Amino acid sequence: MKVLVVGANGQIGQKIVKQIQDSEEHSVVAMVRKNEQKEQLEKEGIEAVLANLEDSVDNLVKALSGADAVIFTAGSGGSTGADKTLLIDLDGAIKMMEASEQAGVDRFLIISALGADKRENWSEEIKSYYVAKYYADKALEKSNLNYTIIRPGALVNEPGTGSVWAGTEFEYGKIPREDVAKVAVTSLTAEQTYRKAFNLISGDASINEAIKRL
Amino acid sequence: MKVLVVGANGQIGQKIVKQIQDSEEHSVVAMVRKNEQKEQLEKEGIEAVLANLEDSVDNLVKALSGADAVIFTAGSGGSTGADKTLLIDLDGAIKMMEASEQAGVDRFLIISALGADKRENWSEEIKSYYVAKYYADKALEKSNLNYTIIRPGALVNEPGTGSVWAGTEFEYGKIPREDVAKVAVTSLTAEQTYRKAFNLISGDASINEAIKRL
Numbered sequence: 001m002k003v004l005v006v007g008a009n010g011q012i013g014q015k016i017v018k019q020i021q022d023s024e025e026h027s028v029v030a031m032v033r034k035n036e037q038k039e040q041l042e043k044e045g046i047e048a049v050l051a052n053l054e055d056s057v058d059n060l061v062k063a064l065s066g067a068d069a070v071i072f073t074a075g076s077g078g079s080t081g082a083d084k085t086l087l088i089d090l091d092g093a094i095k096m097m098e099a100s101e102q103a104g105v106d107r108f109l110i111i112s113a114l115g116a117d118k119r120e121n122w123s124e125e126i127k128s129y130y131v132a133k134y135y136a137d138k139a140l141e142k143s144n145l146n147y148t149i150i151r152p153g154a155l156v157n158e159p160g161t162g163s164v165w166a167g168t169e170f171e172y173g174k175i176p177r178e179d180v181a182k183v184a185v186t187s188l189t190a191e192q193t194y195r196k197a198f199n200l201i202s203g204d205a206s207i208n209e210a211i212k213r214l
Numbered sequence: 215m216k217v218l219v220v221g222a223n224g225q226i227g228q229k230i231v232k233q234i235q236d237s238e239e240h241s242v243v244a245m246v247r248k249n250e251q252k253e254q255l256e257k258e259g260i261e262a263v264l265a266n267l268e269d270s271v272d273n274l275v276k277a278l279s280g281a282d283a284v285i286f287t288a289g290s291g292g293s294t295g296a297d298k299t300l301l302i303d304l305d306g307a308i309k310m311m312e313a314s315e316q317a318g319v320d321r322f323l324i325i326s327a328l329g330a331d332k333r334e335n336w337s338e339e340i341k342s343y344y345v346a347k348y349y350a351d352k353a354l355e356k357s358n359l360n361y362t363i364i365r366p367g368a369l370v371n372e373p374g375t376g377s378v379w380a381g382t383e384f385e386y387g388k389i390p391r392e393d394v395a396k397v398a399v400t401s402l403t404a405e406q407t408y409r410k411a412f413n414l415i416s417g418d419a420s421i422n423e424a425i426k427r428l
Binding site for chain 1: 298305349
């Protein structure tokens with residue numbers, strides 16, 4: 001599969017790009033906003049495309065040219081203004097879904113956030129961020145795309161352990177960004193993750209095993 | 215009809231409350247956030263209920279007790295932080311829709327904004343506000359409620375003229391808040407507005423005539 005990584009310059013995005021680049025199964029196109037990011041990636045031998053989630057859907061369709069799948073991990077995060085949260089995490093994500101439908105790119109994975117699917121689990125401090133994730137995820141579930149929604153717990157920068165827990169029950173927990181990336185890449189062709197949403201924290205199963213149990 | 219006005223303390227909301235109170239056809243319940251607002255309204259002989267759009271859907275269901283219709287005109291506006299835009303204009307509106315469905319209150323009118331329905335019409339300065347209105351309106355259109363979406367142009371505080379233009383074509387224009395309120399109240403039982411969205415600016419038809427032409 002040729003995978004367009006949206007948010008390729010983000011912390012999880014960089015890890016996903018690297019993992020796909022190192023894999024023998026898939027190839028990667030990194031979607032970035034700035035020309036210097038594109039040039040840097042190309043220097044490292046990574047295919048890149050310039051596009052901005054604030055662009056029109058038509059422009060995003062062009063960025064999808066040749067792709068078989070999307071991993072959407074763009075996000076303004078909990079720390080930027082809610083203004084960008086609305087434009088990127090909500091409308092940007094949904095525009096990318098519309099573009100994928102138009103381009104006939106059926107496989108769409110999104111990195112959401114643990115607890116985003118239930119209002120009672122939204123933490124007070126970044127509640128508006130959860131609102132955006134909630135409605136973006138809902139739009140994906142209602143789309144015709146073959147989606148996977150991954151809802152990782154608190155993200156940490158420790159090295160991945162390769163041991164995770166994945167499921168629909170809600171349990172607080174942490175998970176290294178490297179493991180989130182690996183679960184996303186492994187999910188690409190894992191039928192157990194098709195048209196499914198799941199929570200993800202560190203656990204004691206291998207990634208393959210955890211996905212098999214979904 | 216007993217009409218719950220959500221955002222009863224806002225500029226348009228106050229006018230809607232007053233107009234319904236003065237009408238012989240309908241009665242009003244003003245939904246407000248603060249007890250002093252409730253007490254003030256009750257002093258003026260207006261029924262009021264305390265509820266907050268940041269409350270749970272269950273609490274909003276309680277606020278709907280006895281109502282036959284909702285006019286939703288709450289909004290953090292273009293000037294407050296996008297944080298509140300996400301929580302009030304988007305999630306608050308959709309929670310109110312969910313509450314209405316649960317309470318069996320079928321008639322639901324919302325005051326949106328001219329241009330909100332098409333991304334190319336979103337003005338740069340308050341783009342995130344349009345994102346919230348866009349997805350709230352979309353959710354209403356997809357709901358089972360008998361909705362009316364009113365999209366007024368630039369709101370002004372001049373006295374209403376009673377002369378408006380309403381339709382689905384897009385044209386920039388202004389409109390006094392008093393006329394917006396009057397169109398909303400007139401629409402309550404106007405079948406031409408059922409399950410419909412329309413733009414609204416000042417024009418040269420009477421409100422009844424403009425609605426008849428929809």
